[in-house]
Amino acid sequence: MESRLAQFATLNQKDKATAYQSLLSEILSREDQSNIVADIHTLVDNVVNQESVGLVISRSVLSELVKALSEGKIKDTEQRKRIVENTLEIIQPRIVSYEEQVNTLRFQLADILEQEEEWSAAARVLMGISLDSGQRSLPDEDKFRVYVRIVRLLLEDEDSVEAERYYNRAALLAHNASDRETLLQFKLCQARISDYSRKFLEAATRYHELSWVPEIDEEERKHMLSAAMTCAILAPAGPNRSRVLASLCRDERTADLPSYNILLKMFHDRILRPNEIKEFEGTLKPHQLAKIAISSNDRLASAIDEDDQVNDPTISTRKGPSTVLDRAVMEHNLLASSKIYNNITFRGLGALLDLTPGAAETMARRMIEQGRLKGTIDQVEKLISFDVRGEEDDAQGKAGGLGDVEQVEEDTGAPFTKRWDMQIRLTAANVETVVQHLTEKGLVSFGAVQA
Incomplete structure (x- = not known):
């Protein structure tokens, strides 16, 4: 191999092009491909880094290699992956001269990594593709497709922060996109990012819309409907959530899903018991069970309670919800209690929600401030009066x-x-x-x- 490449150095430019092309074809057509990775590495290193080899020749050789890889002339996936990685490593110092070939190789490497379920690695490979500069800029629709694919891969590894950055880039190009499949993937990414960002109301609405799209596989639509139900249950209690719950309850498909009973109880404003949410908790994803910090207001209210009622063992010591699900259930039970009682004491509400009286009052006050609960609070009498007829x-x-x-x-x-x-x-x-x-x-x- 080395001796043949040394002979090529003495040839004129026209003959060099033919010689290198012939050598590449010979390497790719061998029956024994045990040394193909090392041989192609040597060949690429020679054509890229030898000053005697012109840019036109090196580009043509690399283009032929890229074409052969895309056509599957190297059957072994691991060998193909190593060849692509080696070639990209060699070209990296002179990437400006081989931008088109590098982009194609990166797409191929991303395909291989995605097949191996190396989601984040595949996304990083696509991030390195030059979309705007160089010899030719990709059309907006192609850029949109790349950004959506990066977002989708990052979400597979639950990297929602980085995914949102690329989602925002894709959103700027969405109006130029016409490919139906890519647009549906974009909308699904939108729903999933809202889900990971704990914007459960938005996520539920978007999942539910997608569950009606006929182009999506029936099993996938069922999965999206289930995700919509989960997000609706986790959404902040209030009028907006009630509308989403009503929409889901009217959907006849929801009756066959496991979460239907808890969805129906929430829709009818019935108080949920701990044993009723235990099974539902097992269906949640890690980000939907994330721990949440107790607010400073809850801490202060709880400290006051401890001073006032330090000798009362019947009062709960919990100072606030500990998880996203915990908060959703407490807020729902508070809203449901407003349909049952005309008024309730801080202590009674605390017993209902398993919170200290001060923390229960803080939660009620926050919901009233946000317009999610109608009522008034008398802090002197320690009494919450509900106004259910106001609307x-x-x-x-x-x-x-x-x-x-x-x-x-x-x-x-x-x-x-x-x-x-x-x-x-x-x-x-x-x-x-x-x-x-x-x-x-x-x-x-x-x-x-x-x-």
């Missing part, structure tokens, strides 16, 4: 300029339908109010209707 009173009889009129409402036995109707009435009332203000200021006018 109905605000919405009733306002639409159409009728004012406060008594309306008879049919009892359909469907509480979620009632809530939906109330939201429609409230929206209509707000629209009517806006129109009235605009009319009074002369900003809009209504002409006579022609017969």
Whole structure:
């Protein structure tokens, strides 16, 4: 091998090109390929680093090698992987001169690593591809495809922080993409990032939308529907979650899934017991069981409780939720208790949630501040009063300029339908109010209707 390469150095440029091409073809066509990795390494090192070999010749030899690798002329995957890695290592110092060949080799190496389920390694290989500079810039759709693939690979290893960086790059190019499969992968990545970021409400909505896409395999759609249910259960309790729960409960497919019972109880605002969530806890992923720090407010409230009621063994010593699931269940039980009681003491709420009275009051106050719970807190009497009729009173009889009129409402036995109707009435009332203000200021006018 070395002697033949030494002979090539004495040839003119035209003959060198033919000689190197012939040698590469000979190496690739050998029946015994036990030394093929070392021989190709020697050949590539010679054509890239020998000054007597011109850039045109080295590029043509590398292009032929890349083509042979892509066509599968080297059957052994491990040998192909080592050849690609060796070639990239040799070219690295002169990467600017061989950018097109390097990009193709990186795609091939990423394919091999992905087959071996080396997700993060494959993503790092793709990150090294030059997409914007050099001899030719890739079209936006190709860049979008690469970014989505990187995000997908990083999420396989649950590296959501790095995945979000590349997701943001892909989002800038999504409007130029037309490939349906890549767009669906992008939307799935969007849902998974929301899931990992604990934006469970967004994740549930996106998973549920994807579960209806007919192009996706039925088993995958079932998996996405299950993920939507899990995220909805973990989402912060409140009106927005209630709408997502209603949408999932109306979906007839959810009745066959394991989490359906707990989903239904949450939708009907029933208090959940520890034994009911134990089985559900076993289905969660590690990031959905992440530990959460106790807030400074909870710590302060608990310290006050300890001073006031140090001799009362019946009071819980828990100062706040410890996991994402723990917080979701506590907030749900707090919201459910507002449907059962008109008011409740801090101590009673603490016993219900297994929290110190001060920590229970802090959780209720936070939910009231965020508009997820209607009620008032009397800190002197240590009493929380729930206002469950406020939304109905605000919405009733306002639409159409009728004012406060008594309306008879049919009892359909469907509480979620009632809530939906109330939201429609409230929206209509707000629209009517806006129109009235605009009319009074002369900003809009209504002409006579022609017969």
